[in-house]
Amino acid sequence: MRLELRGITKRFGALVANDHIDLVVQPGEIHSLLGENGAGKSTLMNVLYGLYQADEGEILLDDVVQNFSGPGDAMGAGIGMVHQHFMLVPVFTVAENVMLGHEQTRGGGRLDLEAARAQVREISARFGFHVDPDALVEDLPVGVQQRVEIIKALSRNADVLIFDEPTAVLTPQETDELMVIMRQLRDEGSAIVFITHKLREVREVADRITVIRHGKVVGEARPTASDGELASLMVGRSVELTVHKEAPTLHDNSLKVADLVVTSESGTVVVDDVSFEVRGGEVLVIAGVQGNGQTELTEALIGLQGDVSGSITLDGQELVGRSVRQILDAGVGFVPEDRNLDGLIGEFTVAENLMLDRSDGPPFVKRGALQLAYRDQFAGEKVAEFDVRTQGITTPVGRLSGGNQQKVVLARELSRELRLFVAAQPTRGVDVGSIEFIHKRIVATRDAGVPVVVVSTELDEAVALADRIMVMYRGTVVGIVPADTPRDVLGLMMAGISAENAKGDAA
Incomplete structure (x- = not known):
């Protein structure tokens, strides 16, 4: 027909x-x-x-x-x-x-x-x-x-x-x-x-x-x-699709996760005995089909999960049991997988969204008063630096395209002193041109010596960004492998086959 x-x-x-x-x-x-x-x-x-x-x-x-x-x-x-x-x-x-x-x-x-x-x-x-x-x-x-x-x-x-x-x-x-x-x-x-x-x-x-x-x-x-x-x-313009990065230079600072278990409100174990380490200066990408515990893992890192056991330490400092505010103040930047639900307030302006998690003290608030001149100057600088396409800093962020909304989230999270950067699905619903920009900023953060954790269900993105790839299946870690691991091996791991067996089956 x-x-x-x-x-x-x-x-x-x-x-x-x-x-x-x-x-x-x-x-x-x-x-x-x-x-x-x-x-x-x-x-x-x-x-x-x-x-x-x-x-x-x-x-x-x-x-x-x-x-x-x-x-x-x-x-x-x-x-x-x-x-x-x-x-x-x-x-x-x-x-x-x-x-x-x-x-x-x-x-x-x-x-x-x-x-x-x-x-x-x-x-x-x-x-x-x-x-x-x-x-x-x-x-x-x-x-x-x-x-x-x-x-x-x-x-x-x-x-x-x-x-x-x-x-x-x-x-x-x-x-x-x-x-x-x-x-x-x-x-x-x-x-x-x-x-x-x-x-x-x-x-x-x-x-x-x-x-x-x-x-x-x-x-x-x-x-x-x-x-x-x-x-x-x-x-509508030429785009650089290749992620350019040098071999990682590893530092002593690190994120260490040990024996982490996350239990949902219904009593189901959604993250099951997960352990890994990310050193400063490297990107660990968590790969897998959506719904295998990646969301709950990243939320546990930032303090958004309630029933958590095990240990999450950042430079030796325990994060389990801390509030989201305390974890952010410890130097953790977080890009959530759903920017509209967890990353932005659509009715707020670009400038207001850029200070969302920093509105309780200097430099945005002094003696209980909002420093409007500083906020607006800061917003103008970040809009320029992150190439946010907007009519102005007073535009409601909900009116921006998906790619520009994501740039606002990135600008906010990367514009402070970071000891850890966590990005969940950082390019979901984002145009190709913005993907290019976001990848460059993630690599730049890694090169500044920050441990970086990225969650991505896009295998091409995982391979391009990662120094190492951790594959999850049904809440467990199937394996942690180098970024140059063949795609067919990674695909088998995403179906729950161990790294060793996957390499044998793919051979």
Whole structure:
């Protein structure tokens, strides 16, 4: 089935998320929609899938104009969508999830689960999925859950398949398996729209590439285009994608974590007996698929977790049991993984956000009075130094782009005397140009002799920034390895295989 979008425009108040976008996807083609977070990719696909209604433009399937009032209409017309965050019911079986929303019944109005099971088996056999129709979804690995999403779409006779950032929660091996599945679907005649911001993936699997920037199509490319060419299209200028750093010069100052256990409010152990050391002058990157204890570990370092045992010492000084304020005052800089929830106050100005964790004393407050002149001078200097693109220091930070918001967080955390710097997902939702800048600042902090801990689910970023990589799986440390460890070994470690066994399996 041939898909065509003509002049699709979608507005949210004054914001034009999609601006007269044209797109054609042919049967038997993987067409990648490439762009930064916030470029308008997902909005466009939500229009195609019937979740949003376009303000202008047309959707055509085999040259016939479609009018979708909801996802049911889109699915009925042969469009399926595999969402970044799976739309599955964890306590249902695979078969129950597949039939949900278009249930078949037999005598007496009973659900025909056997028909759903047969459908799962047939599609699994066709594509080599090896999915048990009676397995509970909550018991399945993430990669298999994604296959269930694909089976759902195929069970409804989807001829056009939308994959929305499908690799965000996958290990490298699972990503490779997904690429094989996408090629299989293409070879069977499906028209595939692959939404991503990862240059490596788009070059590996796409037949054609359309680049979107600020809601507009800014160019088309072939997968033979270089990463630099694609990045320039995404950002609108040339970008340096390589992280340049010298070999580390190690210092005696260090962060030492010993026998750390973090227990959640529900009583689940989410960080299980973790030990490691980071010396001054090196970057330790904590890698792994999201949800394996990395978040709780970094929150424990900064004092945000309540039930913690073990030891966290910074230059011999114990941090466990201290308040967040005391840990910050001990010289710890912290970039949280969700800047909007934990790093910024959107209604506050840029200047106010730049002094958020330093508002209890000099130099911003003296004798109970806010030093407005100093605050504004400081804010102006940091906006210039960190290249924050804003109309001014009095602009509410919530109006800035994701990349510029992250620069505000970095400027605040790096603008004091640091003994430890912790950055969780420092480039999430950030444009390629800002990623370049953020990486340089992280390396500069390391070169100043500060121990640096970075959490990243982006394997390319982990390898580029790290001096050593610590891989976590289900709350435990699988291993700590050099940064030049092969990607396939790291991928196996992210699936829970020890470093020694992973090296043997990858050989």
